[in-house]
Amino acid sequence: xxxxxxxxxxxxxxxxxxxxxxxxxxxxxxxxxxxxxxxxxxxxxxxxxxxxxxxxxxxxxxxxxxxxxxxxxxxxxxxxxxxxxxxxxxxxxxxxxxxxxxxxxxxxxxxxxxxxxxxxxxxxxxxxxxxxxxxxxxxxxxxxxxxxxxxxxxxxxxxxxxxxxxxxxxxxxxxxxxxxxxxxxxxxxxxxxxxxxxxxxxxxxxxxxxxxxxxxxxxxxxxxxxxxxxxxxxxxxxxxxxxxxxxxxxxxxxxxxxxxxxxxxxxxxxxxxxxxxxxxxxxxxxxxxxxxxxxxxxxxxxxxxxxxxxxxxxxxxxxxxxxxxxxxxxxxxxxxxxxxxxxxxxxxxxxxxxxxxxxxxxxxxxxxxxxxxxxxxxxxxxxxxxxxxxxxxxxxxxxxxxxxxxxxxxxxxxxxxxxxxxxxxxxxxxxxxxxxxxxxxxxxxxxxx
RNA sequence: GAGGUUGUAGCUCAGUCGGUUAGAGCGUCGGAUUGUGGUUCCGAAGGUCGGGGGUUCGAGCCCCCUCAUCCUCCCCA
Numbered sequence: 366x367x368x369x370x371x372x373x374x375x376x377x378x379x380x381x382x383x384x385x386x387x388x389x390x391x392x393x394x395x396x397x398x399x400x401x402x403x404x405x406x407x408x409x410x411x412x413x414x415x416x417x418x419x420x421x422x423x424x425x426x427x428x429x430x431x432x433x434x435x436x437x438x439x440x441x442x443x444x445x446x447x448x449x450x451x452x453x454x455x456x457x458x459x460x461x462x463x464x465x466x467x468x469x470x471x472x473x474x475x476x477x478x479x480x481x482x483x484x485x486x487x488x489x490x491x492x493x494x495x496x497x498x499x500x501x502x503x504x505x506x507x508x509x510x511x512x513x514x515x516x517x518x519x520x521x522x523x524x525x526x527x528x529x530x531x532x533x534x535x536x537x538x539x540x541x542x543x544x545x546x547x548x549x550x551x552x553x554x555x556x557x558x559x560x561x562x563x564x565x566x567x568x569x570x571x572x573x574x575x576x577x578x579x580x581x582x583x584x585x586x587x588x589x590x591x592x593x594x595x596x597x598x599x600x601x602x603x604x605x606x607x608x609x610x611x612x613x614x615x616x617x618x619x620x621x622x623x624x625x626x627x628x629x630x631x632x633x634x635x636x637x638x639x640x641x642x643x644x645x646x647x648x649x650x651x652x653x654x655x656x657x658x659x660x661x662x663x664x665x666x667x668x669x670x671x672x673x674x675x676x677x678x679x680x681x682x683x684x685x686x687x688x689x690x691x692x693x694x695x696x697x698x699x700x701x702x703x704x705x706x707x708x709x710x711x712x713x714x715x716x717x718x719x720x721x722x723x724x725x726x727x728x729x730x731x732x733x734x735x736x737x738x739x740x741x742x743x744x745x746x747x748x749x750x751x752x753x754x755x756x757x758x759x760x761x762x763x764x765x766x767x768x769x770x771x772x773x774x775x776x777x778x779x780x781x782x783x784x785x786x787x788x789x790x791x792x793x794x795x796x797x798x799x800x801x802x803x804x805x806x807x808x809x810x811x812x813x814x
Numbered sequence: 815g816a817g818g819u820u821g822u823a824g825c826u827c828a829g830u831c832g833g834u835u836a837g838a839g840c841g842u843c844g845g846a847u848u849g850u851g852g853u854u855c856c857g858a859a860g861g862u863c864g865g866g867g868g869u870u871c872g873a874g875c876c877c878c879c880u881c882a883u884c885c886u887c888c889c890c891a
Contacts, residue, residue, distance in 0.1 A: 370882080423889055426815080466891090494891085499815085501885055508891065570889095653890090665891095674891060701891030730849070765851035780849060792850070799850085 374498070374506025382706075384719045386509075389538065389702050389709070390491055393511045396534045397489035400526055402513045405488040407470040409495075413455075413462045419469045419687070421656040427496045430459035463495040467512040468657075468684070468697055475516050475695075476688040484517025484693070491702075503672050503704045512678075514697030516685070521628060524661045524680065525635040527698045528645050531665055531676060536642040538705065539714040541668040542675070543644050547651035548629050548661050549679070551612070554622015555603050555649075558615055559596040566656075568592065572604060573652035580604075604649060612649075628661060657681040663698055667708045675704045724811050725775040726753045727789070728764040734779045741779070741789060741804055748808040768794060774814075777807070 371377065378386060410431055417425050437458045438446075445453035464470050467490045475486065491511045498504055513530060515523045528544055535542045555572075556565040571586035578586070580601065587597050599615075606612045609626045616622035629647060636645060653662045660680030667675055678698030685693040709715055727742055729735040735758040742752045753773065755764045761778065768776045777789035783801065791807060792799035802810065 373882080421889090427889080496890080498890075499888090500883090504890075510891065672891095677891065699891065704891055728850085760848075761850045763851090767851085769851045776850080778849070782849095790849085794851075797850095 372506065374500035374504075376505065376507075381720060384722075385709070385715050386702065386706060388715065388719055389705055390509075390511065392537050393534050393700050393702075394489065394491060396530055396537070397511075397513050400487075400513070400530055402487045402489040402515075405471065405474065405490045406492060407464070407467070407474055407490070409463060409493070410461045411464050411470055411473070413460055415473050415688075416462050416465055416469060419657060419684075420465055424465060424656075427498055428465055429463040429495045429497050430455060431461040431463065432459055464492075465496060466494050467492060467510050467699070468514060468681070468695075471512070471514055471697075472516070472681075472684040472695070473688055475693065476685050476690045479690060479693075482517075485515050485520075485523075486517055487513070487515040489513045503707055505703055508704075509702040511700040511702055512697055514695055516695035516697075517693050519680075519682075519694040521631045521661075522635070523696050524628070524632045527663070527678065527696065528632070528636055529639070529641070531663070531698060532641045532643050532645065534700065535665070535676075538709065540670075540675075540705065540708055540712070541643065542665050543646060543668055544676075545646060545648040545651045545664045545666065546629065546632070546661060547648055548625035549658050550621045550625025550628065550660060551649065552625075552652060554612075554616045554619040554625055555600060557619035557622060558603065559592075559599040561592060561596045564590065564592055564596075568600065569652035572600065572650050575604065575650040606649070609647060625660075632661060653677060653679060657684050659683070661696070670708045670712055672704055672708050672711075675701045675708060677701075721772040721774075722751050723753045723771065723773050724751045725777055725791070725807065726755060726764070726768045726771075726773045727777050727779060728755050728761060728768075729758040729779045730761075730781075731758050734758060734781070734784060737784050738777075738779045741777070744804045745807065748804075750808060750811055775811070777802075 413428070413430060416428055420427075433440075440457055442454055442457040444450075445457065471488065471490065475482065489512060491509065493507055493509050495507050498506060500506055513527065528546065531542070531544050552569050552572075553562070553565055556562045556568050559568070561568060567590040568587070571583050571590060571592075574586060575583050583604075584597060584601075587600070592600075603612065603615055606615065609629055612626060613623065616626065633645075633647070648664075651662060651664050653664065658679040659682040662679035663677060664674045665676035666672075676699060678696070680694065680696040682694045683691055684695055685691070725745070727738040729738045735754075738754050742754050745752045753771075755767060765776060774794055775791055776794060777791045778799075779789055783789055786801065788801040788803050789807065790799055791802045791810075
């Protein structure tokens with residue numbers, strides 16, 4: 366006999382957890398739909414070539430590869446096998462992988478269906494993704510993302526709308542958040558102003574850590590990445606700038622940087638004319654790792670709870686280009702449903718009404734009343750009531766304990782006198798009150814609750 | 815990929831210096847004159863001490879390996 370187990374970083378979800386998760390999905394979905402996004406689903410697995418090279422070197426390492434079927438060593442790259450070179454060997458023994466996010470499969474879908482789609486195309490997608498990360502707090506190997514993307518327009522309207530979606534969804538979930546925004550062009554502007562455009566990626570990785578390691582840590586990180594003292598001084602000056610206005614002077618020799626500032630000002634200009642329930646703020650240290658972002662970028666953090674980012678996204682000018690269709694600019698955001706769950710659970714934000722869907726349980730004493738209960742249950746279900754019958758007649762104590770454990774709000778007792786009067790003795794489990802009622806009375810009573 | 819934490823009953827955890835038959839609370843099941851639960855009382859079941867090896871007269875406790883877990887870094891949702 367073997368001990369049952371599930372893979373590292375995966376989880377089962379019990380009835381209560383599924384209800385709570387569905388609450389999150391339903392809330393986010395309804396906001397997406399209100400903003401005109403349409404549903405899409407793509408396969409759990411993609412061809413490996415679709416996934417590799419889209420998430421940077423780090424991302425490629427975290428892809429789950431699927432071993433080919435059959436005699437997969439028959440076609441293996443013999444040289445790589447002999448040299449024990451795993452990286453070289455992979456492509457010859459695994460041609461598929463589990464999706465790493467929802468954005469890249471979406472881009473693939475858009476390219477494959479470009480003839481039938483009308484642009485701008487707005488889609489949302491709520492599905493699991495897989496990453497071969499080391500599991501830890503707020504990090505799983507299988508987790509759900511809830512994405513909304515619009516592709517085929519470079520209008521900054523969408524940047525503003527996506528910020529509104531974040532704002533409304535988190536407000537409805539009850540999580541106070543800070544929505545941080547930046548622009549990759551601004552980050553590039555910093556690199557240009559500092560005279561190190563070739564070290565753009567190294568620089569962003571370093572300044573991304575500012576709030577975590579402080580300015581000293583960033584300095585150390587920058588010097589480790591061979592960035593000169595003079596460049597560092599410029600970077601520090603820029604990081605200390607209070608707003609986009611102050612940055613304009615520094616970016617005088619960087620057209621890209623100024624363009625990034627223009628974009629941010631436009632988006633904040635649009636948002637400024639609306640009322641938001643959460644803070645949306647410019648954060649120049651926000652970098653984001655996914656290599657395909659080119660314009661505005663977002664990240665969402667819970668305000669009063671320690672957790673990594675619970676949402677992120679941004680504009681990618683040309684993600685479809687690698688699939689042979691250039692010129693389709695896209696922008697999108699993602700909600701990290703599993704982290705949102707952890708935050709809501711930790712802060713006690715789930716509504717109490719989610720615990721049980723059964724409204725009434727029927728209890729009986731003997732075979733005749735049991736059969737009568739079965740008829741009553743059928744009638745109640747026809748009227749739309751969620752009913753459970755205790756599976757065997759007998760001791761009421763056990764039946765009541767079962768109902769209490771399941772949080773079923775009403776228990777109806779059926780005995781000889783009830784059968785004669787064509788009623789059920791309905792007990793309110795919360796108040797303890799009970800009353801003889803007909804099936805019709807029960808239906809209308811439950812409908813009014 | 816690097817570093818660390820913790821593995822004892824279904825759950826949360828005690829377990830002294832290495833010493834007889836491994837404990838508690840909660841939960842589960844049964845009962846307290848058979849038409850009423852979440853309170854109380856009584857009783858019972860439930861353990862290969864994660865697994866393997868070693869040291870020792872003797873190991874839950876010490877050593878090695880291994881698996882799992884959680885956390886930190888990296889990176890990310």
